[in-house]
Amino acid sequence: MAIDLDKVHIIRKALSFFSWYLSVRLIQRIGAIYHTLTYKATPSPKNVVVIGGSFAGVELVQRLVETLPTGYRVVLVEQRSHLNYLFAFPRFAVVPGHERKGFIPYDGMFTKAPEGIFKLVRDTALRLTDTHVVLASGESIPYAYLAVATGSTQPLPVNVSSLERDPGCRELQFVQESVKLAGSIAVVGAGATGVQLATDIKSFFPEKEVTLIQSGDRVMDRFGPRLSGYVMDVLQNELKVRVLLNERPNIPPKDGVLAKMTTLTFSGGRQEKFDLVLTSTGQRPNASILATLLPAAISKATGRICVLPTMQVTSYQASETSPGNSAAAPLAPHIFAFGDVAEHGGPMMGRAGAMQAEVALQNILAMIKAGNKKKNLATLKLRTYTPDWEVEGFLHLTLGRTHHLVYAMDTKKGTDLLMGIHNGTDDLDVGKFWKRYGADVKEVEGPAEGGEQ
The missing domain is CATH 3.50.50.60 (FAD/NAD(P)-binding domain)
Known part of the structure; x- marks a missing residue:
């Protein structure tokens, strides 16, 4: 009988969440249609760079292409040829004949984006300066805002080491x-x-x-x-x-x-x-991208990137002494981190990454609107992330x-x-x-x- 009651409660929670989600998404889609009609490509847009094209990173990119104002574009830096659908990898590592389904192409994700608002860079981000992302190819990408969503490294069969689909399938x-x-x-x-x-x-x-x-x-x-x-x-x-x-x-x-x-x-x-x-076992956060520019942001305890509830990068010391304190100063106001690579206090699960992506998105948009002026930013009220374990911890x-x-x-x-x-x-x-x-x-x-x- 207890399991039957659980079923009723779970269905009720699921219906409540999806009703909320669908209504929010409907509003977002209406806004995206209007945005498509009003966004204009410019010759030299400022870049919002997202490093990492897994679930959390793609979520942020998809929302950015729906909301960034004229004069800005989003650049996704991703080293893999496909989005690795890691949730299915344990099954596909056991059962033959389905492994190609674990690699989802990026091609169709941004076909509805306004012209000039999105660019995919297939490369490895090696290090950062305060204004540029330095790539393995030797090129560098300037950025006005940066979001790190590099996730974590896991061994086979949880993930594959290959960056291309065909060797990954093998x-x-x-x-x-x-x-x-x-x-x-x-x-x-x-x-x-x-x-x-x-x-x-x-x-x-x-x-x-x-x-x-x-x-x-x-x-x-x-x-x-x-x-x-x-x-x-x-x-x-x-x-x-x-x-x-x-x-x-x-x-x-x-x-x-x-x-x-x-x-x-x-x-x-x-x-x-x-x-x-x-x-x-052996999950390792991919936080090395900040090792040169902001080494104090990497947690000595977990190896993850320490963040404020605003998703802005903060120091390990600040996060230890004042966890959850959004009033603490970020190390770099224009650099964000979220998902499995970040020390955010929420569950390390896909829904949590999506919620954090939305917080980062709204704060980037608010800072753009404020005009990047220090005086304005100092008084700007940014959105904060509070873990919702009922929704984000749903398994x-x-x-x-x-x-x-x-x-x-x-x-x-x-x-x-x-x-x-x-x-x-x-x-x-x-x-x-x-x-x-x-x-x-x-x-x-x-x-x-x-x-x-």
Whole structure:
């Protein structure tokens, strides 16, 4: 009965959120149509540069092309050929035939942008000056405002190292083949990605011995104990995945990108050999872009970029002594950071990145309107970000081929809500996200031949 009540509450929350979101988006679209009619391209526009074209960065760019005034344009600096749809990578690293769907082209994302307002620069940003982004090609891009949305680096199979789609697909295919050939598989790290990997492997290949290893005393320990208990029940009783808690084995150096035929040493000296070891740990923020210009902005504790609630970059010391204090002075008022690379106090999830992108957007627009004059900026009231855990912490987690769950927190009651669902598609219905970004997944459907994409 409790799960049924949860279902009612979750549906009610979802309907409330999407009603709000659709109304906001409708207003934004009407504004975008008017903006398209009034924006005029100019010979030498000032640049608002966004570094990083993953989910958070693209969200900001899409809003900037709808709102920037004449005399400004947005420049997206991105080193990858496609947007990597990381939510699906654990599945596509296990199940063959869908890997090309994990790479969404940028081509269709900005086709409706006014002429002259958008430029995509395919390059790697190496370092910053107070006025320019220096690229690996040797060129530099001047900027009036800068937003850093570089995310974090994660190892295969959570992400791929290749910057092009075709080699990236081959990396995922390599994992697929390794999983296929292995009889015993260890997955180290029982966060959302580790759980998805373990449950997908066991669901699609039930004959394999799968062991999920966690350093803490419960799986999914970033969320409430109720979620952990539900996931643990599915792992052990439904899928027969062996779970080892409070274990932090030393993983020997990998052969290439995966550890094969590896012996892990557990507490007490016990050793066990696995045909394949996959890791879902070691997430590293991509904050080095600020290391030269603003080294004090990089947190010594987490490696992320420290920001004020306005999303403006601040110093590590200021964020430690006065967390959430929007009155503290930014290190550089015209430089923003958000998403997984930033120390913002909210969940490291896609919805949070979108909310932070909107805060950065509104503040950039307000500063442009104020005319960049120090006197005006000093008295300017900027928008601030306050984490909304009920909305931004909303979790949709797959637990194998057809079992998945929806989890949400009810902060008013101090409880959480959980709903298990039994349905789903092998490709996680990724086509709807392609459509959202102006692309058609049918372009890449069908089996790959000979490993070529």
